[in-house]
Amino acid sequence: MKKKIFWAIVTLFLSLFTVWVLLNNSGLSLTELWQNITSSSPIWLLAAAICMLGFIFFEGSSIVLIVRALGFPAKKRRGFLYASADIYFSSITPSATGGQPASAYFMHKDGISTVAVTVSLLLNLTMYTLAIITLGLFSIIFFPKIFLEFNLSSKLMILTGVFVMFLLTAFFIILLKKQSILFKFMNLIISIMDKIHLNAAANKIKQKLDTAIENYNECVITLAGKKSLLVKTFLLNFLQRTSQILVTVFCYFAMHGKLADGLKLFAIQTYVVLGSNFIPIPGAVGISEFIMYFGYRMLLNEENAYKLAILSRGITFYTCGIISLITVISGYILIRIKNYKLNKKTRTEYPYKKQA
Numbered sequence: 001m002k003k004k005i006f007w008a009i010v011t012l013f014l015s016l017f018t019v020w021v022l023l024n025n026s027g028l029s030l031t032e033l034w035q036n037i038t039s040s041s042p043i044w045l046l047a048a049a050i051c052m053l054g055f056i057f058f059e060g061s062s063i064v065l066i067v068r069a070l071g072f073p074a075k076k077r078r079g080f081l082y083a084s085a086d087i088y089f090s091s092i093t094p095s096a097t098g099g100q101p102a103s104a105y106f107m108h109k110d111g112i113s114t115v116a117v118t119v120s121l122l123l124n125l126t127m128y129t130l131a132i133i134t135l136g137l138f139s140i141i142f143f144p145k146i147f148l149e150f151n152l153s154s155k156l157m158i159l160t161g162v163f164v165m166f167l168l169t170a171f172f173i174i175l176l177k178k179q180s181i182l183f184k185f186m187n188l189i190i191s192i193m194d195k196i197h198l199n200a201a202a203n204k205i206k207q208k209l210d211t212a213i214e215n216y217n218e219c220v221i222t223l224a225g226k227k228s229l230l231v232k233t234f235l236l237n238f239l240q241r242t243s244q245i246l247v248t249v250f251c252y253f254a255m256h257g258k259l260a261d262g263l264k265l266f267a268i269q270t271y272v273v274l275g276s277n278f279i280p281i282p283g284a285v286g287i288s289e290f291i292m293y294f295g296y297r298m299l300l301n302e303e304n305a306y307k308l309a310i311l312s313r314g315i316t317f318y319t320c321g322i323i324s325l326i327t328v329i330s331g332y333i334l335i336r337i338k339n340y341k342l343n344k345k346t347r348t349e350y351p352y353k354k355q356a
Contacts, residue, residue, distance in 0.1 A: 036255070036311045044254035051250060052315050054243035056324065059083035062127065062236035063103070066120040069229050070219055072112045081106055081331040088324035091317065100125070102328070109335050119219040123233065126172035131237040133165050135245070136274045143267035149298055150271065154291045157275035165277065245269045248312040252299075255308060261299050268295035289313065 037045065060079025067074040085106055086099035100121050107117045140147065147158065223229065248269045249262050257265075272295055276288035289309055296305035 036307050036314075040251070040254035040311065041256065042254075044250045048247045048250035048254065048312075048315050049319075051243040051246045052320050053323075055240055055247075055316070055320060056080060056083045056087060056327075058236045058240035058243060059086065059124070059128075062124050062233050062240070063107075063120055065229065065233060065236065066123055066223070067107070067112055067116060069226055070116045070120065070222060072110075072116060074107075074110065074112065078106070078110060081327055084324035084327035085331070088321055088328050091321045091324075106331060106335075116219055119223065122172060123223060124237065126169065127230075127234045127237040128240070129165055129169045129172065130234060131241045132273060132277060133162070133169065134238060135241055135270045136162055136165070139267040139270040139274075143264065146264065146267050146295075146298065147271060150291070151294050154271075154275060154294050157291060158271050161274040161277055165274070241273070244316055245273065247316045248308070251312040251315065252308055255304065255311065257299070257308075265296075265299060268298065271295060 057080060060081070060083035061076070062079075063082050064074045064076055064079035082103045085102035088099065089102040090099035103121060104114075104117045107120070108114065112120075147155065150158065245266055249265050252265050253259065253262070272288055272291045275291045292309045292313075293305060296308050299305075300308060
């Protein structure tokens with residue numbers, strides 16, 4: 001009973017915290033958002049909403065694809081839960097990768113080994129970063145003038161974003177190929193634990209480290225030998241990023257913007273992603289909206305640029321966050337129910353096991 005009360009309080013806290021983050025910290029005006037929605041084209045808004053769901057769906061599909069390649073029979077619908085956990089917790093924590101431990105929690109509960117979870121999420125994150133770089137190169141090659149029209153602050157943020165993305169990609173690839181780096185890092189942690197007199201925990205990690213590194217290496221070799229898998233994973237991450245950017249384009253069309261400006265707006269939004277993606281969330285929200293304002297002014301007047309920012313942000317960040325939260329809570333409740341039924345069945349079949 002105490003556990004049930006505790007987790008009920010945790011769930012309530014997460015719900016209230018989400019509402020607080022989305023409404024108080026973000027500057028989102030529900031009245032303005034609703035006015036923008038009612039005056040927009042419902043067909044284009046529906047397309048934007050579908051792309052927002054695609055942002056969750058494609059990430060989940062990529063993770064499931066990798067996990068299956070490692071020999072774990074993950075279900076497709078569970079991918080939506082893994083992605084939702086990543087997206088929701090990334091949006092409310094100060095780290096852009098804060099959602100990965102949440103994804104790992106649900107993956108581990110589904111029977112996926114810790115090593116497989118680590119390799120899967122690391123590979124997916126690598127492809128995610130490569131997808132952003134690819135979209136950035138598209139904008140730089142075909143729409144260089146748009147970049148030059150940004151103000152100096154926005155240009156510096158975009159260039160910094162590109163530089164950090166390349167560094168992250170190189171770092172992730174090194175982690176995937178050189179397990180010795182992980183080995184050294186874990187040994188460093190063990191030595192620190194020894195120094196602060198956590199000897200029992202340090203010894204436990206030591207005993208498992210060699211096996212874990214060996215399994216990690218096997219997972220990496222398995223994935224490296226499947227080039228078609230790597231291509232598919234990249235394409236799914238590319239579709240994920242594209243679908244998120246298209247939300248803004250469709251919101252622009254919903255506000256009765258010119259269809260001919262669709263590609264320009266796509267490029268502008270890609271620059272926005274490059275300029276804000278390296279900043280830890282929720283700090284990235286402010287940076288993103290700062291670059292948005294200057295980017296949208298290339299096509300719209302000040303009032304409509306502000307409206308587009310509110311409408312697209314309302315779908316890509318706030319609505320997506322709420323849907324992800326509902327999915328996470330539902331997934332957690334289902335796990336608790338499953339565990340309760342399993343424990344009840346065990347107690348029924350083996351009533352004297354505890355006494356024995």
